Structures are given as structure tokens and as C-alpha cells.
Amino acid sequence: VKIANRAVHKMGQTNVNMKWMSTTIVLAAIRANIVTIASVGDSPAFLIRDNSIRKLTIDHTFAEMQLRGGFLSHREAWLHPDRHKLVRTVGRISTVDVDVVTETLKPGDYVLLCSDGLTRYVLPTEMKDMVYTKSLDHAVKGMVESANNRGGADNISLIAIEVLADKQRAI
Numbered sequence: 001v002k003i004a005n006r007a008v009h010k011m012g013q014t015n016v017n018m019k020w021m022s023t024t025i026v027l028a029a030i031r032a033n034i035v036t037i038a039s040v041g042d043s044p045a046f047l048i049r050d051n052s053i054r055k056l057t058i059d060h061t062f063a064e065m066q067l068r069g070g071f072l073s074h075r076e077a078w079l080h081p082d083r084h085k086l087v088r089t090v091g092r093i094s095t096v097d098v099d100v101v102t103e104t105l106k107p108g109d110y111v112l113l114c115s116d117g118l119t120r121y122v123l124p125t126e127m128k129d130m131v132y133t134k135s136l137d138h139a140v141k142g143m144v145e146s147a148n149n150r151g152g153a154d155n156i157s158l159i160a161i162e163v164l165a166d167k168q169r170a171i
Contacts, residue, residue: 001027001038001090001096001098002095002096004090004091005040005090005091005096006094007091008021008022008090008091009093009094020092021091022086022089022090022092023041023089023090023091024039024040024041024042024060024086024089024116025039025040025041026039026044026113027113028111028113028161030111033105033106033163034102034103034105035102035105035111036100036102037056037057037100037101037102037103037113038098038099038100039098040060040088040089040090040096040097040099041059041060041086041090042059042061042064042084042086042116043113043114043115043116043157044059044113044114044116044119045101045112045113045114046111046124047103047109047110048111048112048127048128048131048132049106049108050108051128052128053124053127055124056101056103057099057101060086060087060088060089060099061082061083061084061086062080062082062083062085062087063077063078063080063083063084064077065087084116105163107164107165107166108163109162109163110131110160110161110162111160111161111163112127112131112158112159112160113158113159114157114159115154115156115158117152117154117156118143118156118157120147120151120153120154121146121147121150121152122143122146126146127143130142131160136160136162139160140160144156144158
């Protein structure tokens with residue numbers, strides 16, 4: 001992520017049309033039963049387990065930082081006009097702090113990596129419900145379709161990972 005940040009920043013410095021270019025990132029690496037998530041910006045990762053959903057990442061937005069600092073309530077943060085204004089991105093400056101979190105996975109867990117274009121329109125509880133009531137393929141398509149039907153004014157990306165038992169194999 002830090003190498004990507006330097007590359008994006010360098011492009012912005014060498015091309016006047018890309019001067020303010022930046023992006024967000026969320027990625028996962030899984031080894032055995034451990035997932036490591038790296039993130040910058042407001043593209044979140046979620047863990048679905050035992051009929052509940054938990055956000056694994058922190059959004060690097062003005063409203064989130066104000067909420068964490070105790071200056072805004074959850075409701076005020078959600079309604080704030082600058083709630084999507086990013087305070088940390090890949091490429092805006094030459095160095096970036098990357099949040100890294102690890103989690104132990106169990107068979108039956110799901111990991112969702114999303115863009116904010118999805119989470120702006122689809123609530124985490126809706127994502128969880130779709131995962132538990134549809135095939136994973138149909139759940140992913142349903143989430144993206146819901147986001148598009150509700151406005152879809154931003155890029156909508158989603159990767160869903162199902163944790164299988166040791167003796168199962170993904171095809």
C-alpha cells in the first residue's frame with residue numbers, strides 16, 4: 001500500500017491533470033485461518049459471523065474522526081454534510097499511514113471488502129441478511145443491485161469471501 005501510495009503521488013506530481021488524484025483501498029490476505037486487512041480511506045471490510053456483522057476497519061473521513069473524538073454523535077456524523085470528506089487517502093501526499101487489523105476466521109464466516117459506493121446505500125444489516133438468505137453469488141449481485149437502485153452515485157465494488165471448513169475446497 002505504501003509503494004502504491006508513492007506511485008500514485010508521483011503521478012499526481014508529474015501530471016498537472018492528476019494533481020489532486022487519490023484513492024482508497026481495502027485489501028485482505030488470508031493464510032490458514034488468519035485474515036489480515038489493510039485499509040486507507042473509506043472502503044470498509046466487514047466480518048459476518050454467527051448471524052451478526054462487524055466492521056473491521058475505520059473510515060478515514062472527517063465525520064468519523066469527529067465521532068471518534070467525541071465531537072459528533074452517531075446521528076450527527078451520519079447527517080454531517082462532510083461525512084464523506086476523506087482525511088486520509090492513497091496518493092494525496094508522499095507518505096501514508098496504513099491501518100492493519102488481523103482476525104482469526106472460523107468456518108462459516110464471511111469477509112466482505114467493499115467500496116463506500118456500496119455502504120453509502122446498503123446497510124450492514126442488509127448485507128448480513130442477504131449473505132444468510134441467498135447463495136453468495138446472488139447475495140453479492142443483490143447488494144450491488146440494491147446500491148444501484150438506491151442512487152448508485154459512486155463506484156460500487158464488493159468482494160465476498162466465504163470461509164470453508166478445512167476439508168472443503170473452493171472451486
